[in-house]
Amino acid sequence: MSAVIAEHDEHHDHGPAKGILRWIITTNHKDIGTMYLVFSLIMFFVGGTMALIIRAELFEPGLQFVDPQFFNSMTTMHALVMVFGAVMPAFVGLANWMIPMMIGAPDMALPRMNNMSFWMLVAGILLMASTLFMEGGGPAAGWTFYPPLVLQTGKAFPFAIFAVHLLGISSIMGAINIIATIFNMRAPGMGMMKMPLFVWTWLITAFLLIAVMPVFAGAVTMLLTDRFFDTSFFDAAGGGDPVLYQHIFWFFGHPEVYIMILPTFGVVSTIIPVFARKPLFGYTSMVWATGFIAFLSFIVWAHHMFTVGMPIAGELYFMYATILIAIPTGVKIFNWTATMWKGSMTFETPMLFSIAFVVLFTIGGFTGLMMSIAPSDLQYHDSYFIVAHFHYTLVPASIFVLMAAGYFWLPKWTGNMYNERIARLHFWLSAISINILFFPQHFLGLAGMPRRIPDYAVQFADWNMISSIGAFIYGFSQLLFVYIVIDTIRGGTGKATDEVWEDASKHSLEWTLPSPAPYHTFTTPPTKIPSEHLD
């Protein structure tokens, strides 16, 4: 790799521009990373507020607060906002901040495009959110946009489609940037197998993004033409098939869920060794497992469609392929456990969230495995069992790890230490309430409660009420996080050291930089690359 040293552009240099323009026109990876992170945190609360509307309506049987149509549009928008507005951008934000710092680069490889991908995200979300105020309401066919139902959407329809296009463009640009950065901007001596796992997992995630976002764009484009230009892709009368949409969607959708979990794996693989004071166990197998999961993610999509009436060969094939994912994922879980084994552990908040992640993600993975068994999935499908499954893999997994990452790197970003006591309170409230929130949903699903319904039979009342209570506790405890972040930016509990966590600089490059990290990261490439896991 060629040397990567920053030399600033001759006309103007010296730090950021002033005022609001600083943010609008910035090309600095840290500024952009910050914007991504702040935006996604806001979206987390927007999406969460929608979830609380859902949970409030489901508190008791009977319709109390919202109309069924609006309820469906809340379900739809909640998922879209959380997936495309909160979780994905949050990881892109982390990538922006951390990848250059971890590989010893001055910035991202394509800084202008970096700026554009952020604004495309904002544009996409704005367009999507605007549909809520249109005649006929927002899209209400579920985040999966299945036709023919989605074709019944009112004025919101073309806006939602174009919003997806914008979000897709944003993700693709972000992913291209990350790939170019990782391949081209590593400091001398930073071999591929020396990169921190966060970098590895993001590299693989970026490939997933580039491969599947365009497919999603294609799928929604077909929806658009079916609705407005007389095509018959999804209409049997003309020889098409509504199920075709589902195939295309899930070809995107399944990798999409791994897009939301792989960077999580990376963060956890970065955090656990630091607090176990041990090298990560099985670095190489972690890399291979990630790659294998990514590969499998392309060939298992129809496990979301066991009930659509595929030929038996399809049912069996997709069942077998899906089951296989448990193997590389298991390898990861075991590696993390082995990393903790015989370590010298301390339990600061990032570690607490990471441990909770390992436990709760495993539970979510187990239910995933149960659903991959086709005959039983014919019972689980579209019930609350699956709602429980994916929230276990998304909230106590992706979201918890985002919180862990926040606490882990906040001192590096701001130069100040966060308030550990309140942070632990945040953790315990979250860890307990999340189980009150989502565990009962397993029972509901098994007992026969379908998903996406605003009202339910009375035998489901008790667990729904408990779940709703959990939701409100969980939701409001997240305000603590906001408080802590603001408090830390304002000074927190004092200045952080450069290394922040004991011996962290043995693990990864960012801890060799001053806290807060300087505006320009490695203007000269680092000379010593941490490589503890190598023999």
Added chain:
Amino acid sequence: MKKARQLFAGLALSIFGLGLAHADYTLNLTEGVTKVSKDVHDLHMLILWICVFVGIGVFCTMFYSIYHHRKSKGHKAEQFHHNTTVEIIWTIIPTAILIGMAIPATKTMLEMDDVQDADMSIKVTGWQWKWEYDYLDNGIHFFSSLDEASNKARQKGSGIDPKTVPHYLLNVDHPLVVPIRTKIRFLFTAADVIHSWWVPDLGWKKDANPGFINDAWTYIEKPGTYRGQCAELCGKDHGFMPIVVIAMEKEDYKQWVEQQKEAAAAEANAAEKSWTQEELVAKGETIYANNCASCHMPDGSGMPGTFPAIKGSPIVTGDIKQQIEIMFNGKGMMPAFGQMLNAVDFAAVATFIRNGLGNSVGDMVQPSEIAAMQNATAANDDTDEE
């Protein structure tokens, strides 16, 4: 620190506690009433227990390590970072477990797929938001939608406590009646959007896709009433299109079939007689509430942009022919009610919307006219098929 540990242990325990409670009957998947549903249940329990055991193994190791290998206890970190043997072991063992799961799963799947040699066939069509049942062997045909009591109670601000409604949201006006110990083949399709037919006690669900036919079968062992719901989001009232299957002894079923045939004959007679406007309007009110109110709203105000208002609609207050034509053949999202309602109900609701909901046109349509239209279309369909 100590407190935190205790809390953690408590949390872990409670998760296991709940995990075990899983096995409790009311919280768990139903065993159902067919062989297939029992196989599915067994499969479910098998995987569940495998997961519980693997989980216990992993979590115990982890918590042992968390407890013993912590810095506050003075444990020094070792620096090993891989061990090929264990890595191979923990790849092979899960693989073996998974193969062990796949084998029974494949068996059950193949069994479910085999629709050959059915004794009778029922065609099921999903509509927004009701089910249509067509007994292909004896011509019985009817629609099945949410029962009136639930429908009243589920309206926002109805003031009716759902707990007082028997089988709230799980009851229908016309249940599907089937004989037990009979291999029944179901053919699923849909008229508008995708629906999914799910009765947990039968052990499976199947999507009803517009324009395509899916099949599935069941062989019910035990007489009883089995309830389920539409499981695929199909729009606004997706939560309100339940399924009720009544499984009877074969003799009772035969009787039921006879009754249905008599009722059909009576219906035809009713259509022949001449009705007054008052009679039709009175009858039409309930038909409207059950069939139309979900889109056009109970008071006929519609939903701007999606469903036009009935109150004051130029079509409803205009030429009756045009109104009947739109109701009969449908238009866009407006379903075709021509074959969905019987002649009397059709005429009743058509007359009701002209003379109720704030409209007062004063005219009416006789059921016999509708019956004539229905017969004409039926004849047409027959010639089409030649």
Added chain:
Amino acid sequence: MSTHDTYYVPHKAVWPFVGTFGLMTMLAGVANYLNGSAIGPTMMIFGLSLFILMLAGWFALQASESESGMYNHSVGISYRMGMMWFIFSEIMFFGAFFGALWYTRNLSVPWLGGLGDGPGRSTNLLWQGFEAAWPTNGPADVGGEFEPMGAFGLPLLNTLILLTSGVTVTWAHHGLLAKKRDQLIKGLIATVALGFLFVGLQAFEYYEAYHEMGLTLGSGVYGSTFFMLTGFHGFHVCVGAIMLSVILFRSWKGHFSPENHFGFEGVAWYWHFVDVVWLGLFIFVYLL
């Protein structure tokens, strides 16, 4: 530190924001237009203008920076990777439509015709007597009778045109590398001309389809896949040809050197990609 080793990190950029705003406005305009709202077209044109302004401004900036020697080898690698993966994403986009074609031809249409039906032909309950065949406009004869598009004739000619243009652009590239300016310019002119010729013939083919053959976007799933695939491809040819024109202009200005010509290379890659997609189209849409 020699300039050779530096990685150029730009510090300010208004164009991304302008471009995003333009694109969003344009799409919102199209959406409004599709909804039948009167401000649609105005918004659309306004957004599109902003977008074009962005393209012009941004490319001019890149060109001038490149000319003033700010981009070294390493920056070039980033750009090449960017282009490569962008093209990959485009391939996946086309993949969705090819996938739809494959699925309808091999699965949904045969199923509608009764393939894999259970006992008796249960599809007869819905689509009395429909026999699966390709091309088709489906069991309901959507869009009325039509004549399918043959492969030999215009499409074959178009294939030859595009293949030739692939050769000419490579010839131009060789000219660039060998510092033969004349060959570079001629090669590019030929490529651009062939590109526009292709688009023209394609437009003629569409005209025929609509006016003579009854084949439209609404002709069931055959019409849908045919026009969407060839249409998106045609759109890409247009974009490619316009980009080639820009490159031609820059070559004429003497912008490129054998060491530094990412602009040229990126567009040439894009052109080859368009070429390869056409081969796929020719085989799967026209021939088979």
